Amino acid sequence: MPIFGAKRHAMNRRRRGASLKSTPATPDSATPNSKPGKQPQKPRPTDDSKEIPETSRPPSKGRNTPRLSWAQHIVASNNIHIPKRSEITPTRDSTVIQVEEEESKATNELPEDLEAALEELKRLSIANNSLKAQTEEARAEKMTLFGAIVGLQKFHTTTVELLLDPYRAEFGHSLGGVYHDTERLLKRIMKDVRQNHALKEKIQQLQQGMLGSRAKVVSVPDEAFAQQFRHLASAIKSVSRAMRFDTEEDLASIFESYPLIANVSKNHWNTRQRKKYLVEAAIWSVLIQHVFNDIFCIFGPTSLVLRTHGLSCLARVMIWAGLRRHHDASLGGMEQLKSFSRIGGEEVFYGNAESPDTDLELLKSVADAQVAALNALRLNLPEGIDYVVIHSIVANAFALALRMSLQHCRLQVVYPKIGEHFEFGETNHLTSIPAGEHIENGQVGFIVNPGLAKWGDSRGKLLGERLDLVPSLVYIEKGGESEGMETPSTT
Template sequence: MKWDDQTAGTIDVVADKLAMDSLEAGNLRNQVRVLQKEMLARVEKCDAIPDEQFAQDFRNLVASIKTLSRTMKFAEKIDLVGILETPLMLCDVDKKHWEGRARKKCMIEAWIWSVLLESIFGSPFGILGIAATNLQEVWYGLFGAGDFHDWPTPSPLCETWRCTTMESIYGGVAVRDIVEQGLAKKEGELTIIEESILKTRHLVSKVIETRLKIISPDNAFKHVPSIVDKAFALAGQISTQRARLQIAYPGVGSKFDKQFMTPRSDANCKDLEDGSVAFIVNPGLIKWGDAHGKNLEHRYDIVPALVQLEGVDEIQVQTGIRENESAKGYADMVKQGM
């Protein structure tokens, strides 16, 4: 285009448009930089909770579940397996291991943990309830299912995506209050995610109380709200750390490893340093990587799983975890509140 009196106006319009586009592009780049800084700041905020605090919070939850199991009053010969079925941590356990009142109370602990694992600890997004379904599908779609409890193999990109995603959701005061204490605004003011969190909290409480009431009808279950509060608070904190934290447990029949497990003291059994896992009382809290989200191949058991051991010749040694139909259906049970 040549410059003359006839084209000057057109060129000025084009020049103005180009200048405006350049300005908008510059503004967009600045906005992107700001967003990047905000995301990095969010990730940096994820470093605040030390391992010692996680260990204490986890042990507090363990203690609350143990206390609830100790308040349960039931007949000596009650069929707990028939009532509770065998989800997750109870899967593959020989019925003979649940004989006696003390062992039955261990079974109740393991059952409560199985409900929590199915409903909220089975995924970094579990506290969100139904609202987490799409997030979880995207997570697996992007990073694939790994070998350790089917979670994607830890990687810097995977953990950054998980951490920043959950921090953007969990960072708000309103959502945090709902997750940790069940405190909510007026019902009409709730977002879809907030409603889903509240519903999940309610259903977890209902599942625990409804099933355990069959065993101990006169129990007031006053410890259940505290268990739910502590579990959801811990799950929320876990989900926003740069390192991966995961609640997991060994398979029944696994060879005892003192690095990852703590043996349960049992007056009826001698100490077995080379035994196998007969059943799991409570899972452990595992950390992959350091506070900066690096060295993700390194596993550190903040709190080892508590297990009951038996002699290696008493059990056919198995590895891993086999889910049965009951275990697979437990997530649906929580969703339905049954």
């Protein structure tokens, strides 16, 4: 063994022996020779070993002694108290406390701010949707305006082309070219416009002179129309009086759809005398449908063309003649238009007497209209009727309708409603049949023949005023007796 090793080994052995032999000096273990109050002296360390302080000496490794770390040994030996974690009271700075209070306050105020924010968000969303809708509307309007602009551009181009087309041969390809060519073209156009205006005025003067020199309408007195209408009614009455009827014959079912008979109780036609009235009403109903319905009926199938195109053509004539201000579509339109038509019955049916040409189609159409009226009368009327008289009735009805259509005033065949009020001396458009008891206040039970009314005067004025030339012949009954319903008032 080396020398320094032996020496260290000896020092350790002596140290262990000294620690085992030496015990702490106490007053109980003091020797008799030791003086009281004096502590025993500790052995002085030798040169080979130095005394280790108790505080720095590691704990002994006894069997029941817990092993402590150096830090725990120092804390225990110096009586240092280290508080437990549960005993530590946290300390907060005033700034931290203020921050926490502000955070708590902000947390408490958050729901109100959040609700206000949600309301604002909802309002902005609604406003956004409204703006989107307005944007879509503006976009659609933009497309519409764009289409209108394109259409106007096309119209402008077409108009310019039509306007400049007559001048292309003269100006060639210089149209729209250099400024002085355009100016020359405009001067030429303005010159032509002035010439056209002068020609138009001359044409209007010629038209006014022609209209002033034409044959005037022959004004027929009201009494002449009333007398012709009464003659027609008498002819129809004579036909009904010449017929013989069976009491059991049900004529009401045959004529129940006719204008003057519709909605009349069948109980009114159960006697022979009433059946005569029924036949009169049936003949008048056929004439109303085929002759007196409007001024075009007498032209037969051609009347459809006249209704469709005739009025528009005559209206163009009036506008061209500068007479549009005289046209009243609601009241006097037809009468004003009729004043520009050919005058006279023969001219209506056969054309201009001074011209060798005749309109065969129009003649055939008028004849077809008369045949249609005759066939309608023959179809359902009872046997025993003199058809020569029927033909005369149809011819007279056509002549009357023609004269009515040529007047400046408005003449119309009219009839009342079934159940219309009647008062003697007040309802001048109605007259009661001379049969049965005299009733001064009642209602219309059935109609025997219609009446003739006039609106306006011979010059086509005062078309809002009505004058009854011939009253309607009706059967008057007391109120509540009729079982029928109302019929159309006029034709």
